[in-house]
Amino acid sequence: MRRRARADVLEGLLNRVRYEVLPTAGVVDAVAAGLPGGATVTVTASPSKGLDATLDVAERLAGRGYDVVPHLxxxxxxxxxxxxxxxxxxxxxxxxKxxxxxxxxxPATGAYDSALPLLRDLAAAAHPFTEVGITGYPESHPGIHDDLTIQAMWDKRQYxxxxxxxxxFDPDTLASWVRRVRARDVRLPILVGLPGPVERAKLVRIATKIGVGESARFLAKHGGVFARVAVPGxxxxxxxxxxxxxxxxxxDLQVAGLHxxxxxQVAETEAWRVAQLARLRGRADRSGARAAGVPGWGIS
Known part of the structure; x- marks a missing residue:
C-alpha cells in the first residue's frame, strides 16, 4: 500500500473513534473537560464497584450530551x-447503545454466565437498543479456548x-484476525480496540482505583499491557x-473505526488524536505541494 493511501486509512480511523472510560470518581468531569459534546464514550463495568456505578456515570454523561455506551x-x-x-x-x-x-x-451474580443468554433476552424484549456490541479476541483468551471464543462470536452475531x-499489540495478529472473522462469514462492523499513549504513573493510580483483584485479572487477560503501553519506544x-x-x-472487511x-486519561488521549490528525493532514498538504512542484516533503 502506498504511503499516502496508508495515511488516508489512518486519518479515516482517527476520525471514527469512541473512548472507553472506567467508572471512577471524577471521570464525568474528566470527559467533559477533555472531549467535545456528542463524542461517543463507553463506560466499563467493575465488579468491585458494581453495575450501578456504570449506570450512574452513563446517565450523567448522557445528561451532558455525550453518546454513551455502558457495558452491561x-x-x-x-x-x-x-x-x-x-x-x-x-x-x-x-x-x-x-x-x-x-x-x-x-462467580456470576445470577442467571447469566455469559453474554449470549443476556443478548437473547434483549432480543426477546424487542431489541430496546439500536446498537449492541460484542467482544472479539484477536489474541487467545487466557481462560477460554479459541474454539469457544470463535463459536461464541458466531452464536452472538445475530443479536x-x-x-x-x-x-x-501485534498488527499482524490484528490483520489476520480481521480476515479470519470475515472468512467465517461474520459480517458485523469491527471497531479496533487500541490504547492511546498513556503515562505509567497514571496507569498505576487507575489500577489502585479499580481494585487489586481487578488489576490482577486485567494483567492476566492482557499480558504486559501496562509495560507495553507506558514504556517509551x-x-x-x-x-x-x-x-x-x-x-x-x-x-470489504468493514473496519468501522477505533475503540x-x-x-x-481522556484529555491526553484526545490531544494525541487531534495531534495525529493534524500531522497526517499537514503531510498530505506538503505531499500535494511537492507533487505540484512546490518545495516540501512527503509522507515518511
Missing part, C-alpha cells in the same frame, strides 16, 4: 427482571450490531495502525 456485563446481572430495570433506566436517560461482554464477576476487538499506536493499514483500509482505551 452479563455476569453482574441477576436475570431478566434486573435486565428489564436496567433497560428502562438507560432508555429513560436517552441511552440507546450498549456493549455486552460476559464480564469478570466470579449484535458490531464487534469490538480486545487488545493486541515499546508501543506506538500510529506505527501499529500503519502496519495493519493494508487490511484495516479494505472496504480507544483511555484508562481515564
Amino acid at each position: 456485563a452479563a455476569r453482574m446481572i441477576a436475570g431478566p427482571g434486573e435486565l428489564a430495570e436496567i433497560t428502562a433506566r438507560l432508555r429513560s436517560a436517552g441511552v440507546t 450498549v456493549f455486552v461482554p460476559a464480564g469478570d464477576a466470579e 449484535a450490531t458490531q464487534v469490538v476487538s480486545n487488545l493486541t 515499546g508501543y506506538d499506536p500510529i506505527r501499529f495502525l500503519d502496519r495493519a493499514a493494508a487490511t484495516l483500509g479494505r472496504a 480507544l482505551f483511555t484508562f481515564n
